[in-house]
Amino acid sequence: MIVAIDGPAGSGKSTTAHAIADRCNLTFLDTGAMYRAVTWRCLDAGVDVSDDDAVSAVAERARIEFGKSADGQTVSIDGRDVTRQIRTPEVDRNVSVVSAYPRVREAMVARQRELGSAGDVVAEGRDIGTVVFPNAEVKVFLTADAAARAHRRAVQREGGDAGCDAGAKADAAEEQQILRDLVRRDKLDSSRKESPLKPAADAHMIDNSALTPEQVVQQIVDLMEAARAKGGAAKAGEVAPFDKGGEPLSPKTDGNEVAPAKAGVAKNGAGEKDAGRPAAKAAAKSKAAGRMRAFAGNTFDDYYDHGMKEFPLPARALLAVAAAIVWAVTKVLWPWKIEDVRLLRDDARGRMIVMNHTSMLDPVVIVCDLYFHGIRVRPISKSEFNKTNLVSWLFSRAGTIPVKRGTADLKAVRRAQAALTRGECVLVFPEGTRIKSDDQPVTIHGGFALMAQMAKAPVQPVAIVGARDITPKGTHWKRFGRVFCKAGACIEFSDLGVRGRKQQALRMEEVAMERVYALRDELRREHPGKM
Numbered sequence: 001m002i003v004a005i006d007g008p009a010g011s012g013k014s015t016t017a018h019a020i021a022d023r024c025n026l027t028f029l030d031t032g033a034m035y036r037a038v039t040w041r042c043l044d045a046g047v048d049v050s051d052d053d054a055v056s057a058v059a060e061r062a063r064i065e066f067g068k069s070a071d072g073q074t075v076s077i078d079g080r081d082v083t084r085q086i087r088t089p090e091v092d093r094n095v096s097v098v099s100a101y102p103r104v105r106e107a108m109v110a111r112q113r114e115l116g117s118a119g120d121v122v123a124e125g126r127d128i129g130t131v132v133f134p135n136a137e138v139k140v141f142l143t144a145d146a147a148a149r150a151h152r153r154a155v156q157r158e159g160g161d162a163g164c165d166a167g168a169k170a171d172a173a174e175e176q177q178i179l180r181d182l183v184r185r186d187k188l189d190s191s192r193k194e195s196p197l198k199p200a201a202d203a204h205m206i207d208n209s210a211l212t213p214e215q216v217v218q219q220i221v222d223l224m225e226a227a228r229a230k231g232g233a234a235k236a237g238e239v240a241p242f243d244k245g246g247e248p249l250s251p252k253t254d255g256n257e258v259a260p261a262k263a264g265v266a267k268n269g270a271g272e273k274d275a276g277r278p279a280a281k282a283a284a285k286s287k288a289a290g291r292m293r294a295f296a297g298n299t300f301d302d303y304y305d306h307g308m309k310e311f312p313l314p315a316r317a318l319l320a321v322a323a324a325i326v327w328a329v330t331k332v333l334w335p336w337k338i339e340d341v342r343l344l345r346d347d348a349r350g351r352m353i354v355m356n357h358t359s360m361l362d363p364v365v366i367v368c369d370l371y372f373h374g375i376r377v378r379p380i381s382k383s384e385f386n387k388t389n390l391v392s393w394l395f396s397r398a399g400t401i402p403v404k405r406g407t408a409d410l411k412a413v414r415r416a417q418a419a420l421t422r423g424e425c426v427l428v429f430p431e432g433t434r435i436k437s438d439d440q441p442v443t444i445h446g447g448f449a450l451m452a453q454m455a456k457a458p459v460q461p462v463a464i465v466g467a468r469d470i471t472p473k474g475t476h477w478k479r480f481g482r483v484f485c486k487a488g489a490c491i492e493f494s495d496l497g498v499r500g501r502k503q504q505a506l507r508m509e510e511v512a513m514e515r516v517y518a519l520r521d522e523l524r525r526e527h528p529g530k531m
């Protein structure tokens with residue numbers, strides 16, 4: 001489960017997130033500490049914080065790690081422990097400027113998603129519910145009036161804790177200064193262009209001016225339980241995506257298997273924890289063990305486990321060139337067009353795209369089109385394709401995630417879930433194989449609905465016609481011809497009108513494939529003769 005906590009300075013985000021991490025055995029991700037660490041690094045190195053390029057270069061190169069000490073979580077940047085240094089008034093004064101630079105944010109968000117890629121995270125900051133983890137199961141926006149927040153911070157600076165001691169006093173002049181700084185920082189954080197501080201549309205607002213920290217934690221724990229009961233948070237051990245006949249395998253419901261991973265803080269930057277249970281083990285293995293190497297030396301697993309925007313430069317360059325060539329060649333040979341393409345391009349969320357399968361052109365059309373609109377698509381491919389290292393090499397760079405069909409490939413499910421949570425799209429062909437004629441029997445593989453459900457992502461239907469005609473049955477020759485695709489609106493689990501996780505997943509499979517075929521039939525009517 002991912003819990004996102006956003007809010008202004010001093011609203012109690014760290015206190016609350018820490019307590020929830022301890023109580024619910026989640027990894028605590030303090031994203032503000034990351035922006036603070038970059039700010040400290042710039043100040044320490046004498047970098048002018050008003051110089052966007054210089055600051056961004058520091059952020060892009062920075063190695064930020066979380067660790068653990070007897071006093072709690074530690075933060076280091078480029079090998080230096082800066083846990084205490086990042087809380088000084090000087091860092092406070094400069095951090096809003098640093099965190100407003102788009103390249104700084106891009107670098108931090110990539111690292112945050114990497115740290116959260118295994119799920120089971122409580123993350124706090126300013127843009128967690130809106131940008132970093134838009135598919136978080138629980139989103140909270142904490143607020144408190146500015147005077148209360150300034151008082152808390154002033155007490156905190158003097159070594160006290162307003163959360164434990166309601167009568168705690170602080171120096172009045174100091175408190176006034178903190179209030180002015182805090183109001184100024186709130187204004188900068190809320191008015192900046194990039195990811196301003198604002199509640200996500202689906203965030204729960206909690207004003208804690210008159211609540212104790214325990215009351216706030218309890219409210220959020222209640223929300224987590226409600227989300228679990230509603231099925232928002234799928235449990236890893238419950239999901240067994242593919243069986244031979246294409247039906248989801250029956251759930252493994254041993255509650256112990258799916259208990260959240262062990263308490264604590266992100267360790268060694270990778271948030272590795274609890275490899276003791278099968279589902280957690282799969283997750284621990286499948287998640288990124290840190291960042292990828294800049295050039296060479298990455299394993300295939302590294303590619304499957306990391307976001308495509310985190311791939312090393314040569315892989316990203318290769319993909320850009322390959323996408324441009326494939327786009328140009330296929331556009332000339334089989335001029336393709338996606339109708340209602342805005343539905344695909346204008347949605348920033350990670351989505352499960354499902355499509356009918358007629359030829360190898362199908363993934364190319366979606367992957368290439370969205371690539372040039374900044375959206376990364378991870379096609380799920382049969383592991384049978386990865387027969388040689390060369391194919392695995394190419395497919396891994398193209399962002400595919402292999403799935404072993406006929407087994408409960410939890411690793412693939414976790415990878416797809418992580419990709420969706422990161423905001424990438426996952427592309428699945430539920431028909432499993434290319435359908436070359438209308439009389440060919442079709443078995444729908446339902447794993448996609450479960451993956452989407454686990455990531456709390458919507459499912460988007462897309463249909464294609466014309467591509468089947470490129471390679472007519474029984475030939476290897478490729479014919480020229482126009483190809484048409486059509487995108488449908490995203491289908492949300494909450495709109496399905498059924499209760500219960502299993503029922504919802506089954507209904508999603510039906511509805512999504514009905515829409516795919518309805519779109520295909522519309523295309524056939526619009527373009528007579530195209531199959």
Ligand SMILES: Nc1ncnc2c1ncn2[C@@H]1O[C@H](COP(=O)(O)OP(=O)(O)O)[C@@H](O)[C@H]1O
Nearest residue numbers: 010011012013014015152156162163211212213
């Ligand atoms: N509900 C609360 N009531 C009173 N004090 C609180 C409350 N929540 C947090 N605090 C105190 O306020 C101070 C700032 O909280 P913190 O969690 O650091 O805020 P943030 O991370 O949002 O800046 C801490 O000393 C904390 O103990």
Ligand SMILES: Nc1ccn([C@H]2C[C@H](O)[C@@H](COP(=O)(O)OP(=O)(O)O)O2)c(=O)n1
Nearest residue numbers: 008009010031032033035095099125126127
């Ligand atoms: N996700 C985040 C987290 C913090 N920031 C920025 C905005 C804040 O002013 C600074 C410091 O954040 P932090 O959460 O440590 O600040 P407070 O503890 O609330 O004072 O970083 C951000 O822009 N996005």
